[in-house]
Amino acid sequence: MKRGYLADHFIGVGVKRLSSTEVDPQVSNGHEFQGTRVLQAFLGMPVAKHVISTRYLWLTDEEAPETLDSTATWYDSRINQPHRNPEPRLLYTAEAEPIVYRARDGDSLFVCLTRERHLLVLICRSGSDIERQLLWLFGLQAPVKGFAQAEFEGEAGGQLSFAARKILDEIGVEVEVADDNWLDLLTERFGRSFPATAVFSAFAREHTRTVDLLGDPDQALMDWIETEEAMFYAFERHLISERIAAGFVDEDGSTNVDGFVSFSLSVQNRRKSRAGYSLENHLVALFARHDVAFDRGAKTEGNKKPDFLFPSGAAYHDPDFDPAKITLLGSKSSCKDRWRQVLSEGNRARAKHLVTLEPSISLNQTNEMIGEGLQLVVPRPIQLSYLHEQQDWLLSLKDFLDVVKARARRTD
Incomplete structure (x- = not known):
């Protein structure tokens, strides 16, 4: 199967923290993203106003992306002031306001130049899962202030993994995987x-x-x-x-x-x-x-139907069966904010787990899961997209199977 590289899709990308002067019409109505000098590395220094085909996306952890196809203008705000150093800026259109104005001071702006020399302007909440995923995808660190950027050539960054393709799909970049x-x-x-x-x-x-x-x-x-x-x-x-x-x-x-x-x-x-x-x-x-006993879609209280119950639905409803030997597992390809529903799907199950293919969930989100007593199960190849401090807590599928088998052997 063809996997491809980031360089097949992007020339470069930069990320910065937004300020209220850029996104709050009560503060300024300038329609400009400032502090973008680092974009010169892949956009070049504007010698005249350059209008670029641009797709704007507002990205959240809860909803599908809000998208607008429009333009942006790359220009030097000091072009008529030869005694001063150039100050390139990116001007967004008035029709992009419904997306740009969703942002708040301190949120993240990603500006990506595609191989077709179009722009992707990605805006998301600071500390969100999608911000963490984009930073991991592009190999960037969240800037405290200023702008961080990366350029892509050849095989830089390695082949696109399943996790990387999943994030690209989220921002509307289709990676050819058909064989x-x-x-x-x-x-x-x-x-x-x-x-x-x-x-x-x-x-x-x-x-x-x-x-x-x-x-x-x-x-x-x-x-x-x-x-x-x-x-x-x-x-x-x-x-x-x-x-x-x-x-x-x-x-x-x-x-x-x-x-x-x-x-x-x-x-x-x-x-x-x-x-x-x-x-x-x-x-x-x-x-x-692996010869573990389980039921798929067995009913629990309130007609809830967790994806998997170990060892069985019958054992779950047997009042004499030791609840310490019951394991509940939810399954969500994309976790998002829906993980909380797993918490209510089986009152007798002391151990509740969720298996997901979602890459690089934020530290805030996984800390919430820990606080609610939910254990995340992530296939080992996808765990590499998580922070090292998170990886110590995550279970792999092999770990999870070992836990279920050990509970089935309990005699006390």
């Missing part, structure tokens, strides 16, 4: 439509050369997920190409706009649902291979 070598096999097996997600996941496992499944379940899970991802996008691209070639035209020859919109939404919904079900499907296979 057309799978296409003949896929069309022979599934024809012209996607099967149920469990069937597709099983097919991916069948054709994955895993590492030691018992000795290294973390890498095995990631191998399965990445194989399924490459297969999924290869098959999806094939089916979408066929549908687009057929056109969206009604019998009277008019363009079927509703049909196109409906098809586009179905593609997006399938992508969103696949990721979560894929993780659960592969976990089921992993737990079965």
Whole structure:
């Protein structure tokens, strides 16, 4: 599977702390991002006003990004003052105000120059998960003041990992992972439509050369997920190409706009649902291979249905069964702020865990989880995106399986 590099997508990126003069119309209505001199490294010194195609994004940990396609102007605010040093600034448009004005003093601004020489202007809360993820992705430290920047050439930073691709997808940068070598096999097996997600996941496992499944379940899970991802996008691209070639035209020859919109939404919904079900499907296979007893989707109090209960739903509801031997596991491909729902899904379970593929969750967020008694489980390859102080607390899948097996052996 092709992984690619940051340099395939970006020339450079800079990050700074925003001030109220840049984002608060009650303080200033200048529409300028200041202190951007370091952007000269990849934008160059403006000798005249340079209008650049720009996508503005407001990013949060709770909602989908708010996006606007517009422009920005790179210019020297002192161009008519030859006796003074140049002071380059980035002017944002009035139509970008609904996004820019969401920010507060001290929030983070990331300015990215793409290979097509367009700009991505990414704005997010200071201390948020997405800020931490972007800093890790671009290999930057949060600036106390001023601007930090990085440039990308060749293989700098190494190949894009699953975690890196997940963050890029969040900001609308699509990394090509489809592997057309799978296409003949896929069309022979599934024809012209996607099967149920469990069937597709099983097919991916069948054709994955895993590492030691018992000795290294973390890498095995990631191998399965990445194989399924490459297969999924290869098959999806094939089916979408066929549908687009057929056109969206009604019998009277008019363009079927509703049909196109409906098809586009179905593609997006399938992508969103696949990721979560894929993780659960592969976990089921992993737990079965490790011979641990569990139920998927068993009901607890209030008709709640945690993703996994160990050893079983029947044991959970048996008042004579030792609650110290019960383990609850939630499964969320993207954790975001939804981890709290796991806390209410089983009153008898003293040990509550959440497995996620979310990279680089902020220290504030993981400290909240610790305070609420929730243990995060992250596959070992993704743990590398977390701070060292967090990694000491995280459980790998192998760690989690060892915990479940040890509880099953308890006799006291």
